[in-house]
Amino acid sequence: MTERLDFATLLRLIDERSAAFLRAVAAAPDVDVPVPSCPEWTLFDLVQHLGTGQRWWAAVVAAGPAEGPPAKDTAAAPREREALTAWYAESNELLMSALREVGPERGCWTWWSAGVSPANAWAVARRRVHEVLVHTYDAQLAAGAAEPMPSDIAIDGVAEFLDTCNSTPAAWPHEPAAVHYHATEGRSWLLALDGTGAWPAPLPPAAAPPSVSATGTAEELLLFVWGRRTPSDLEVQGDRRVFERLIAWEPEE
Template identity: 55%
Template sequence: MEENLAFADLLRLMDERSTAFQAAVAAAPSLDMQVPSCPEWTLLDLVQHLVEGRHKWAAIVAAGAADAPAEFSAPAAPREREAVPAWFAASVRELLDALREAGPERGCWTWWGDSQSPQTSGAVARHQLQQLAVHTYDAQATVGTPQPLSSEVALDGVDEFLTTCCAGTEPWPHKPAVVDYHATEGRSWRLWVSADRTRTAQLPHGTTADEALEPADVTAWGTAHELVMFFYGRIPTQSLRTEGDQGILDQLHA
């Protein structure tokens, strides 16, 4: 099985995505531009969302193991547009500093409870990289320069989404189903959904739908970037190549 990104790589890529996000914001003619993928937000709203999230998760990581999220305060948005990139960058530095101080194994509160992702600062770093990556894509799309996620980020993003956001004990109100996802970069995952528990696993390298242990009810193919964008609702099911009961994918989204 493929290894997930190392902790140091997660922090490096978070810093890289932060720089790319700032570049997109700086290129915008106005911070009042509507974000196409988040139509209820302006670009400034998107920046504020990320700033508040970086401060929130920095406080959570710094607090260590807890039964509830730590309290935090985020500085108000600056009045001058020129100060907005520094305001955002400071929030990312705070989160990166908290993660470096904690290391990857420290326990902390997370919203994902009993999913297949651990409740650790390392898992927080992994999820926050994806938040930065997807919202950087949002900002780039707003100014007309969307860049696909790198394979390094996107492949980890597929696995992270399935283990964090999908796998757990939240009841599935439909028939049990088996879903396969294949990234064109050569990695594959299987998701089992049922009333009792949803679980996921990487499939052996090069596995095809015909070689899986049991036939999937629906299979989706795309680049890792496309799969991440699909998971986060940035592209529709029709943007992927699918085989089987596509309605299951729609139920998963719902």
């Protein structure tokens, strides 16, 4: 694992980003405006998606170690804006309460347990920080303009995505590759892709030349790995096909 924010900081960030998310929802013309970064979604769809996720992960954390996740609540969120934002605030508090009650080391089911992120409440909190961070960006776009992300959170967001989403023992189906990510704020990461899987790590000073590298601000890199930017939005050197293959890859473990 490449980064470690403490649990209290993660809980604070979930609340702070959720507050920013709700401000964006309140600033939008209405909840039926399209979300440019989430094709075919309206702002209502975005709020429902994020709120349902907060409720589901609250149930996952509360259930503790399990072979599989609890069923998702499929009840629709209210469509009127004031009721919708109250519903999201309640959803967020359900997650926060569950996380506070169990503490960071409580084990639970996760979909990323085969990778380097731990299957516990700390990793759930970290994942939800960045889920809310990116969807706040989406909501701000729908409301008119996105605000700059806090760079320290975006830095952890790049590392978290690599740890959680690009970490697997499933064999990479192409020739081995090394991917470097360089944030202009001074942080860099390595993603190794080979027959043993995909494994992220901090970039060592004497690392071998990569197959491909991407350089940008931490926010730009975070939006890239989350699918809101393309390689053309970054400074890319090396074989761009590696990025194309990585984006298209759906590993089976």
